[in-house]
Amino acid sequence: MLFVVHNVTSAGRLLDVLPLFHDDFRVQLLVTSTESSVFQGGIRELFAELGLPVLPWEQALSTPVDLAVSASFGGQLHRLHGKLSVLSHGVGYTKRLAKGTRDKGQGTRDKGQGSPEATFGLSGEWLLVGGEPFVDGLVLSHPEQLERLRRVCPEAEGAAVLGGDPCFDRMLAARAYRGRFRRALGVRRGQRLVVLNSTWNPEGFFGNGGGQDVLPSLLPRLTAELPADDYRLAAVLHPNIWYGHGPGQVRAWLDQARRSGLTLIDPVHAWRQALLAADLVLGDFGAVSYYAAALGIPVLLAAAAHDRLDPEAPLAAFVREAPRLDPQGPLREQVEKALADHRPLAGPAEFTTSAPGASAALLRQHFYALMDLPEPAAPALLEPLPLPPYDPPRRTAPLHVRTRVRGSDVDIERSTRHAYDSGGDTRLTHVTHLAVHEDTRDPGSLELADVITREGLPDDPRLGGPELWTAEVLRRHPHCSVAVYVTGLGTCTLRTRRRGLFRLSPGVGVGADADADADPAAYASSLYAWLAAGGSVPPGGTTLRMHTAGGVHPMAVEPVPMEPAAVGPVAGEAVATGWPRSAVAGRPGTAGAGPLPG
Numbered sequence: 001m002l003f004v005v006h007n008v009t010s011a012g013r014l015l016d017v018l019p020l021f022h023d024d025f026r027v028q029l030l031v032t033s034t035e036s037s038v039f040q041g042g043i044r045e046l047f048a049e050l051g052l053p054v055l056p057w058e059q060a061l062s063t064p065v066d067l068a069v070s071a072s073f074g075g076q077l078h079r080l081h082g083k084l085s086v087l088s089h090g091v092g093y094t095k096r097l098a099k100g101t102r103d104k105g106q107g108t109r110d111k112g113q114g115s116p117e118a119t120f121g122l123s124g125e126w127l128l129v130g131g132e133p134f135v136d137g138l139v140l141s142h143p144e145q146l147e148r149l150r151r152v153c154p155e156a157e158g159a160a161v162l163g164g165d166p167c168f169d170r171m172l173a174a175r176a177y178r179g180r181f182r183r184a185l186g187v188r189r190g191q192r193l194v195v196l197n198s199t200w201n202p203e204g205f206f207g208n209g210g211g212q213d214v215l216p217s218l219l220p221r222l223t224a225e226l227p228a229d230d231y232r233l234a235a236v237l238h239p240n241i242w243y244g245h246g247p248g249q250v251r252a253w254l255d256q257a258r259r260s261g262l263t264l265i266d267p268v269h270a271w272r273q274a275l276l277a278a279d280l281v282l283g284d285f286g287a288v289s290y291y292a293a294a295l296g297i298p299v300l301l302a303a304a305a306h307d308r309l310d311p312e313a314p315l316a317a318f319v320r321e322a323p324r325l326d327p328q329g330p331l332r333e334q335v336e337k338a339l340a341d342h343r344p345l346a347g348p349a350e351f352t353t354s355a356p357g358a359s360a361a362l363l364r365q366h367f368y369a370l371m372d373l374p375e376p377a378a379p380a381l382l383e384p385l386p387l388p389p390y391d392p393p394r395r396t397a398p399l400h401v402r403t404r405v406r407g408s409d410v411d412i413e414r415s416t417r418h419a420y421d422s423g424g425d426t427r428l429t430h431v432t433h434l435a436v437h438e439d440t441r442d443p444g445s446l447e448l449a450d451v452i453t454r455e456g457l458p459d460d461p462r463l464g465g466p467e468l469w470t471a472e473v474l475r476r477h478p479h480c481s482v483a484v485y486v487t488g489l490g491t492c493t494l495r496t497r498r499r500g501l502f503r504l505s506p507g508v509g510v511g512a513d514a515d516a517d518a519d520p521a522a523y524a525s526s527l528y529a530w531l532a533a534g535g536s537v538p539p540g541g542t543t544l545r546m547h548t549a550g551g552v553h554p555m556a557v558e559p560v561p562m563e564p565a566a567v568g569p570v571a572g573e574a575v576a577t578g579w580p581r582s583a584v585a586g587r588p589g590t591a592g593a594g595p596l597p598g
Helices: 008-021 043-050 057-062 143-152 154-159 166-184 215-225 239-245 247-253 255-259 271-277 287-294 314-321 331-341 346-351 359-370 443-448 465-476 520-532 564-570 581-585
Strands: 002-005 030-033 067-070 083-086 137-140 160-162 192-198 231-237 280-283 299-301 399-406 409-415 431-437 451-455 482-486 492-496 500-506 542-548 551-560
Touching: 002 008, 002 043, 008 043, 008 067, 008 166, 008 239, 008 359, 030 043, 030 057, 067 359, 083 359, 137 143, 137 154, 137 359, 143 154, 143 160, 154 160, 160 359, 166 271, 166 287, 166 359, 192 215, 192 271, 192 287, 192 331, 215 255, 215 331, 215 409, 231 239, 231 271, 239 247, 247 255, 271 287, 280 287, 280 331, 287 299, 287 314, 287 346, 299 331, 314 346, 399 520, 409 520, 431 443, 431 520, 451 520, 465 482, 465 492, 482 520, 492 520, 500 520, 520 542, 520 551
Parallel strands: 002 030, 002 067, 067 083, 083 137, 137 160, 192 231, 192 280, 280 299, 409 542, 431 451, 451 482
Antiparallel strands: 399 409, 399 431, 482 492, 492 500, 500 551, 542 551
16 A cells, blocks of 8 residues: 655645554555655655655556555656545645646646646546546545536546545544643643644745735734733644745744744644644635634634635635734734634534544545455544644743732733734833843843843753852843743742842732733743832742733742852842833833832
């Protein structure tokens, strides 16, 4: 049995059905690449991961097999010796390919009733050779695809089989683990995960590098207008983007966004988990947006090129009906409106598959019938979606922090730049400051920082632990007032010049959320603002209430006794007031904060 790989994009669907042949000693699995796609990146690594015998394409064409399975029409598939079944690698067959974009090796296809922009996979141009279908099984996920096939290529109707959608079935089976997927991405309770998604197309969200591309201009505004503690950003890019340009190039292009908290999702092994974890998808006319809508997730379209789609396909109807993002308008306001007003569209859930949860049984029955082999007695099952590695955001770009102090309550909002006119909380004007990660790309920002942070294990010998590191930071940066060493998911150690050393951890307080959860660096900025506004921690400690991400997060503040040697070098310098210079001096970008309260 031969898996035929066109590129990594199509290989993803083949990976979905691979478990249907597990435990069957009668079946030898082989794999080959047609080498017909310009996107060859990632294939070699994928084959190494599979560990199956790899046949060179010419050898595959001369090797008799009982069944070949492909998830694309790229390459000379009609030359294979054996039964051939073809699956879609998206949500059915929806895209039109412009003349001249087809891969090499397609010149022998019949024109049939197709047009220069025929629907990929549902026209004679793709399905016929010499007027006859060369595919023994054309797997469709819904009868509406069969109706379109009958109209444009009735010769291939006999090869059509309804097999459901194994990709979607794996997502349906994993919905119960949404919370785990969110925790794997470091999404804290109360945060909203916005997944940015782009298909592979010049008119897509990612685009082709032209001046009209939406994503490059949108990313800086997203990290500025969506507060860091309220929102988590992740990007799912089409494998052809990822491997066509190269993962390193994509990371280089999106470096600033990544340092501002954006996470790039593995486009083969983890994109579905990110989708299930999402609160909102900001996407385009690709399959991922449609899958998101089918799962009931709110979708805002940032790019919607109708001419790339078969107008009769359900995906085209979805693109016509789905709400649009105005890239020039306030982003936070649009995101919040999309979340509040969301009403699932009926089309995606109806047309993604006509057999939800049944694709494994339908496809195995189809494959084994083509091989003329009795099915195994065990049930046909797909592989559960794996739990991705823990991948929290790592923000090393400077954060502008706005707060309002009200007794023991501190409202806080952190973003990569102030966005006073972009839907931010205009009440947060009492104390502002600049918080900078020690690993910032711009060392000059450390000299402007009021708060310097980093993460590390309490016993990391390279850093010397929280007490030594915080003391070193304050000595090295004489204008910084607070150094913060984050030691865990909810804990940190904070050193001030004039107030001493404190440990911060989640606390218990009146009106607190039962599942309160927040970034320890936000705790530190809240304590800093409270101290700057006149607060004083008693010897026995205190509990403050931080308000962010729509919830109340109590934080326990515990003074830490210091060794005499640690006190002298960092306490009482004339240049260090302990107050936020950005609030007192009105540094550019933070003007208008007003006098300190208290």
